[in-house]
Amino acid sequence: MQRPEDSMMTPLTSTSRFIQADDDDDLDEEAIPGFSHPGMPVTPTSAVSDKGKSRATEQLATLSEGSQHPRTPLSGNIGSVPNGAPQSARQTVGGVRVETRQTGVDTLDEPVTTTIGRDLLSIYTKLVQVLYPPRGGASREVLRDWDLWGPFLFCLTLGILLSVNASASQSLGVFSSVVAIISSGSLVVTIQAKLLGGRVSFFQGLCVFGYCVAPLNVAALVSTFVHLIYVRAPIALAAWAWCVWAAVNFLDGTKIEQQRIFLAVYPLLLFYFILAWMIIIQ
Amino acid sequence: MEEGPEGLQFQSFLETDARDSSGGGVNSQRGYIPDRPGKSSFWNVEYYQPYFDIDTKTVFRRCYLTLIPKANYISNHLSPADLYGPFWTLTTLIFSLFVFSSLASSIAAYLSDPGAASPTNPIEYDFGLLSTAFGLVYAYGLGIPILLWLGLRYLGVGEWSIVETVALWGYGQFVWIPVSLLCVIPVPILRWVLVGLAFLLSGYFLIVNTWPILATADQKAVRLVAIFLVLLHAALALCFKVLFFSYYAVKEIGPKDPIPDPGPTARAF
Known part of the structure; x- marks a missing residue:
């Protein structure tokens, strides 16, 4: 029996899990500016502001395994991502630099309204970050996406x-x-x-x-x-x-x-x- | 001009193209572009960075020196030539032509009939003017120098680089920006004087700087190109006057304008 945690730890073999890393990003990552808002909770918006391409397949795998074993508690790594922020990991697979992101949010079988609402929310978050940038921003994650x-x-x-x-x-x-x-x-x-x-x-x-x-x-x-x-x-x-x-x-x-x-x-x-x-x- | 910590050194200005001067040129010592990775390809942004390696003061100096036309502008002030100034001079000219001509037309409409600009009957603006200005200015400011450079190259006169040609033409049109501002004043004779003055200034500037290049040609007939350039420049000045500075109140101030407002049909193209 494979637990959900294990499925997330399996070696990255399927290409459908990858999105290509942004070409520009590897120039000078730390120098790329952005804004942050101390008062703004990072949790839901920044977690979802990246597109769901890579997540969908992963969550599909996780879910199908979960449904095969309904007794298995779905309390593994899914909800325990720190702060809910996407954990992006970069590595080179077959000479191509790829980036994987784990968000812990299930986007596959939600209503369309939720998806659209989340995209609108992410637009709103970025709008606030751009038009009302806080002083001395530390995190630039929102605008990186x-x-x-x-x-x-x-x-x-x-x-x-x-x-x-x-x-x-x-x-x-x-x-x-x-x-x-x-x-x-x-x-x-x-x-x-x-x-x-x-x-x-x-x-x-x-x-x-x-x-x-x-x-x-x-x-x-x-x-x-x-x-x-x-x-x-x-x-x-x-x-x-x-x-x-x-x-x-x-x-x-x-x-x-x-x-x-x-x-x-x-x-x-x-x-x-x-x-x-x-x-x-x- | 900042000097590096190594102090003075001899520099060769024979090659004034920004790309060729990566070893000892003016710009490489400013350190604006920290890590230039050798030769990059034509399609990369990095390929064009040397042409934009310029600071604010230099751009301003190159702009206002075109108002005092002197020979040897290229060798004295355009070494190395940049592309920032020409491009933004032309773009500013497009927008100022549109902004000031619409401002002038609204002033004219207001002066002729203050009640016309009511909420129920707003003043009409001609947004076609913006695309007209785009086509006219870019065609003249970018197309003509490139064609001239290609033509002279074909005739075997290759004394200047294409960047210098474009920079000369781009900076040369700077005088039209203040003129388009001043032409808001609805006095026909003043507008004609201003346009004529701008034509003479920029035309003289272009010819006096192009002439040495033309004179190096083996065939004397090449010098006739200067006449062609003057005619083109006069056509540009007339286009500006007729298309953009022809709005008047009903009661014109001063003598009558020989070429009146062509009306919406003529302006619509």
Whole structure:
């Protein structure tokens, strides 16, 4: 009889258990910046923010064994992962560097709403980390698990909000130019930070700069209903300042030299300002 | 310019390309790029890092020195050439053209009819201008120098690198940024004067720095390229004026504009 603990300890043989390690990560792991929130419980959100690809098969194996032996108490390693954080382990298998993660959360036979809710919760957690970074952050785990769902969501929201208000002949153009500006802009800004010698993982940069668009969403929502320029302009400018501040906070950790930090920040100013301007004049 | 702890040393500036100067160039001593792993491939980000190895002060100096056009800009100030400045000068120009022309049009609309900008009847903005500006500026600022470099290379004039050409053209368009800001003022004669001034400044800057390269060609006919460049530059200036600086209030201040606002149909492409 194989107990669940044993199944987790078995040597890694099946390739379906692996996800390939992030290429960028092995550059300089410790230098990649991130944020932490002391008051925020790490337990459920960071545990689930990585995708369930690798977990599903493992949990399947565990479960099927458990169901074959219903008397076996399912109290093994599953729940006893310290802090519930994903235990990521790296090793080289057949010349390929792989990473395995154990989370102890069963994701196979849960309702779809739970899965979606968990993804939304992880987007929310990252949003808080990006827009309200705590001082002197120690743990950067939340932002290490980048995703592009959040940026995609904010990009679409901003495009829709702006195109709703535009006239019928221009709404399509507004939507497509907002989406094009956000996607190509964050791409260019990330590459720029890398070119200037910043130690930043490519997709992490994309993720963070995408999340930084969120305050502009709020400004766009407000200006959808309030058409007074005296209200719209200050709100949009404040949102712009917030975006830039959050993005600069992130760039601070990328070890760009002091004489060049303005060169890295300037594209951000430009990128977010053009979006803020589109909100003001919509 | 910081010197390393080893103090002064002789440097050769004959090879001004940033990639070639990895041994004793200006930038390698700043230590901005700590571990350059030899030659990296064309598709890597690291391949382009030498062209972005520049600090804020240098970029600003290269920008404002284009306002005082002098010969030998390439050898005096662009060694080694960077790509940060040209790219962001052009991108800033695109956005400032769009921002200031929409600002000017809203000012013009407000001056002509203050009641028009009510919540029920908002002012129309032309977002097509943004893509027009993108196409125009990138085609002129990136396409022309690359074509010129390729053409001169074909004719056997290879005195400069492609990065220097792009940098020269990119920095050369810097003057349009303050001009686009000043053209918000709805006075036709002032706008024409500003655009003409900017055309003369940047045109002179480009020609005076391209001429020595053209003059090294064996065939005298190559020098006629300079006329072609001037014509292209004049076309660019006219495009800027007509497309982006043509919004007026109903009551224009000063003499009448010979080329009035082309209207939404002409601006829509």
